Amino acid sequence: MxxxxxxxxxxxxxxxxxxxxxxxxxxxxxxxxxxxxxxxxxxxxxxxxxxxxxxxxxxxxxxxxxxxxxxxxxxxxxxxxxxxxxxxxxxxxxxxxxxxxxxxxxxxxxxxxxxxxxxxxxxxxxxxxxWGTTGMAVNQKAYSGDVNTSAIFLDPPPELIGKVNVTPEMNDVLALATMYMGGEPCSEDAELMKKVRDKLLEAKPKWGSMDYGMTEKMSSNDVMASEYWNGAIFRVRLANPDVKYGYPKEGYIKWxxxxxxxxxxxxxxxxxxxxxxxxxxxxxxxxxxxxxxxxxxxxxxxxxxxxxKTAPEILIPAEFQAAGHFLPACTGKAQDYITAIWTELQK
Incomplete structure (x- = not known):
């Protein structure tokens, strides 16, 4: 070899x-x-x-x-x-x-x-x-009114103007806004979706941020209200008892x-x-x-x-059970409307 x-x-x-x-x-x-x-x-x-x-x-x-x-x-x-x-x-x-x-x-x-x-x-x-829900979180030191409404971010009360966060989840935000305006998620109604767009564009200047990380920011009082997820707000409440979670009566998201x-x-x-x-x-x-x-x-x-076993963020009150909706996968015109509105909202 x-x-x-x-x-x-x-x-x-x-x-x-x-x-x-x-x-x-x-x-x-x-x-x-x-x-x-x-x-x-x-x-x-x-x-x-x-x-x-x-x-x-x-x-x-x-x-x-x-x-x-x-x-x-x-x-x-x-x-x-x-x-x-x-x-x-x-x-x-x-x-x-x-x-x-x-x-x-x-x-x-x-x-x-x-x-x-x-x-x-x-x-x-x-x-x-x-599994959980997407609803409203409010620091009651800043606002002691009704928290069970999407008005918290779509028609903010004076006490919350400039202090509201909107989580930048396109489908969640558009679904909550559509239900607030009287429609169903994934709507193909052009007139309704125009109203949804107008409402969001009207509300945006009243927001303080579009961000994630609310577990920390609401716990430390850096943000006074937010559209957010129930479990994260449960964790916030354990750190900051002034924070309360609300289920929008106009319609909220189950996921x-x-x-x-x-x-x-x-x-x-x-x-x-x-x-x-x-x-x-x-x-x-x-x-x-x-x-x-x-x-x-x-x-x-x-x-x-x-x-x-007793957390209000986990146990949905009977009066709000019917207002919860699982989101379908939006397609066709519905998704086109959502994407176009979201693109305009990001400008």
Whole structure:
């Protein structure tokens, strides 16, 4: 054997060793693409301890941000957490894959009311993460009037002018404004949507900001009112008892976020272990205990903190039950109107 052939064999062996080392280092990892400040560190630590799988979480601030990133391709993520009205969009674009339920034996723990949902019948694509509402949060030191109305941001009382935040979630803002003006979300009524546009443009100069991060900003009295999510405002109230959450009587948003397996996921087996893990009541409760939203897993309530069982941000008052609406996925003219109004509002 020549020196050249020996060298070639050694080089090939080295390449194989490097390749196997690289593959080994990739095993036991999982990439989760989730909303910011929404994933329990305790849950991740428990999952890693029980499975040996390390989860890396990358944050996003909106459904549109997540969709654009994944649609661009080669995101490197395995799991994503879209809201209900975005699940059909992800599925239709082929970005998420149908689940093999034999690999999620605790799938049966999903509560009956969250199993056969219109956006994912039979839960073929997703596992529940958390659900909640989008309503109004008001610091009662600044304003002691009615908080159960979208007038808080669409017709702000004098005490709140310049002190109101609007969370820059296009579909949420347009839906709340449409219901405030007497319509239904995803309306194709041109005259109604013109009124919605005019109302938003009239209201905008009275806002102080269009931003996220209200958990910190309302806790510290930097913002006096905001259209925001119930669980985050629950956390605010624990830090700042002057803050109260309201359910707009004109109509507010109900939503559920759920975990889906991306079509181009690399760590598929690890992803299935995570999906089954969060389907256990005690683990779903860890998710809720951190972010302070309800979840869709039967029996998780028994593992919840006591304050979640009576929280007004979690328990929707009977008088406002009928005003809650799950948002459909807007299409056609409805989406064109929404996008055009939002574009004008951003100017």
């Amino acid at each position: 020549t020196k050249t052939s020996v060298a070639k064999k050694l080089f090939s062996a080295t390449l194989l060793l490097l390749a196997s080392t690289s593959l080994a280092s990739a095993e036991g990892t999982l990439q989760l693409f989730n909303w910011g400040d929404y994933t329990s560190p305790e849950l991740l630590a428990k999952f890693e301890k029980e499975t040996g799988i390390k989860v890396t979480v990358t944050d996003y601030d909106s459904n549109d941000t997540a969709l654009a990133k994944i649609e661009a391709g080669a995101s490197g993520f395995d799991l994503v957490v879209p809201s209900a009205n975005y699940v059909p969009i992800f599925a239709e674009k082929g970005l998420i894959q149908e689940l093999d339920l034999t690999k999620i034996p605790h799938h049966s723990n999903i509560a009956p009311e969250w199993m056969d949902v219109p956006y994912d019948p039979g839960r073929k694509f997703t596992i529940p993460w958390q 559920m976020d759920q975990v889906a397996l991306l079509t181009d996921a690399k760590n598929v087996e690890e992803a299935y272990k995570f999906l089954d893990f969060i389907s256990l009541p005690e683990n779903a409760a860890l998710i809720s205990s951190y972010a302070r939203y309800a979840n869709g897993i039967t029996g998780s309530e028994a593992f919840m903190p006591e304050d979640m």
